[in-house]
Amino acid sequence: MLTRSDCAALDAKDALAGLRVEFDLPDGVVYLDGNSLGVRPKKALERARAVLEQEWGNDLIRSWNKAGWFDMPLRLGDKLAPLVGANPGEIAVTDSTSLNLFKVLAAALRIQSEKSESAGRKTIVTERANFPTDVYMAQGLTEWLDRGYRLRLVDTSDELSAAIDSETAVVMLTHVNYRTGYMHDMRAVTEHAHAQGALAVWDLAHSAGAVPVNLNEDGADFAVGCTYKYLNGGPGAPAFAWIAPRHQAAFRHPLSGWWSHATPFTMQPEFTPASGIRRALCGTQPILSLALVECGLDVFAQTSMPAIRNKSLALTDLFIALVERRCAHHPLTLATPREHRVRGSQVSFAHPHGYPVMQALIERGVIGDYREPEIMRFGFTPLYTRFIDVWDAVDILADILDGQKYDVSAKRDAVT
Ligand SMILES: *Cc1c(COP(=O)(O)O)cnc(C)c1O
Numbered sequence: 001m002l003t004r005s006d007c008a009a010l011d012a013k014d015a016l017a018g019l020r021v022e023f024d025l026p027d028g029v030v031y032l033d034g035n036s037l038g039v040r041p042k043k044a045l046e047r048a049r050a051v052l053e054q055e056w057g058n059d060l061i062r063s064w065n066k067a068g069w070f071d072m073p074l075r076l077g078d079k080l081a082p083l084v085g086a087n088p089g090e091i092a093v094t095d096s097t098s099l100n101l102f103k104v105l106a107a108a109l110r111i112q113s114e115k116s117e118s119a120g121r122k123t124i125v126t127e128r129a130n131f132p133t134d135v136y137m138a139q140g141l142t143e144w145l146d147r148g149y150r151l152r153l154v155d156t157s158d159e160l161s162a163a164i165d166s167e168t169a170v171v172m173l174t175h176v177n178y179r180t181g182y183m184h185d186m187r188a189v190t191e192h193a194h195a196q197g198a199l200a201v202w203d204l205a206h207s208a209g210a211v212p213v214n215l216n217e218d219g220a221d222f223a224v225g226c227t228y229k230y231l232n233g234g235p236g237a238p239a240f241a242w243i244a245p246r247h248q249a250a251f252r253h254p255l256s257g258w259w260s261h262a263t264p265f266t267m268q269p270e271f272t273p274a275s276g277i278r279r280a281l282c283g284t285q286p287i288l289s290l291a292l293v294e295c296g297l298d299v300f301a302q303t304s305m306p307a308i309r310n311k312s313l314a315l316t317d318l319f320i321a322l323v324e325r326r327c328a329h330h331p332l333t334l335a336t337p338r339e340h341r342v343r344g345s346q347v348s349f350a351h352p353h354g355y356p357v358m359q360a361l362i363e364r365g366v367i368g369d370y371r372e373p374e375i376m377r378f379g380f381t382p383l384y385t386r387f388i389d390v391w392d393a394v395d396i397l398a399d400i401l402d403g404q405k406y407d408v409s410a411k412r413d414a415v416t
Helices: 004-012 017-022 043-058 060-066 072-084 097-114 132-145 157-163 186-195 276-280 287-300 305-326 354-363 387-402
Strands: 091-093 123-127 150-154 168-174 199-203 222-225 240-243 346-350 369-371 375-379
Touching (some): 004 305, 043 060, 072 091, 097 132, 097 168, 097 199, 097 222, 168 186, 354 369
Parallel strands (some): 168 199
Antiparallel strands (some): 091 240, 346 375
8 A cells, every 4th residue: 555655755756856946835835726826936036036126126118128028928928839739929928818818709709700601600609617707708708799699608518519510609618627627628629619610719727837738739729828827927927828820810809909019119090910929919018927927937948748747647646546545434526537538637526514624724734725616626736746745635634534623614715
């Protein structure tokens, strides 16, 4: 039977173990929430200081040119590209995931409406279990557009398949589900969407930096995603938007601010979109926050997504096995697929007292989070999570459950 020293032995031969020193992790914490807010890269402190002291403090307005502030959304997009199977010139790091969804959905609907064969397609199809902001943004857009546009929510994979039909303009899906960690087959769903005449928009919030993604190879049309989760970009750091090269020339979104203009400093009253991915931008970016995204991306340059995937599956397999061994007599239900092919980089267990149990874990230094209904969510981030962390987390979970060391009347915080 596996022991803690076996876990230490796994760490000793882990090819990614050396990357943990790139991050500042507080003592006494097992951090299993990098799927919600990644930890701080050590270099971020130094970088923040340089932006504040030198670039802003000393160089002031000159930094737009001198420090490359103006081109940063595209330069960082190029750095992010290899992590999601994209090429340089295809990604902008900008705005929030919610806003980028609005932009790419609007652009995708417009592309469909401009072709006579797809002009009658008015439906966006997504899952009811998608992350709420994705559903809300699509709802907001379709209601605001009016003109017959509507959102169709489906509950199962079979229903999804059948719902993609001759009325579908866009299929919008989150690649890895935030609650269960279920991962869609991007290629299969995209091919099905295309065969039915629809475009495919993918949200990579729980995929970028977590699982291998091949946007170009899989034929996706548009994608968005977060940098503050597995990419360790910092709280509220700008998100990203990807446009397939074949759609760039036709890509027009209604948030056409001056940063997406072909020549912003000619101050023309007419809008002419920039060529290429720059047209996905809107206005001035939060430079301090944007600059820190690079510190997270630089760590990924030292490894590869296949190596990250191998360790992610080993960590999640180990966590599932240990919980099922040590907590077998407790009412825990695995909500995450066992099958590797459809598993992201998290493990979710439902428990009738999920919220208080998670609060007790956090008090004991094991930080995961809670999602309705009853889901305790544990994110596994191979860059800094060790096999002994998995052991220790399960050890504490078993102790809390065995001793009922949680407060069933625990009050809900605003953020769970
Ligand atoms: C985290 C997450 C978001 C977050 O969107 P914001 O605009 O950054 O608040 C959106 N979609 C999915 C699927 C997410 O997991």
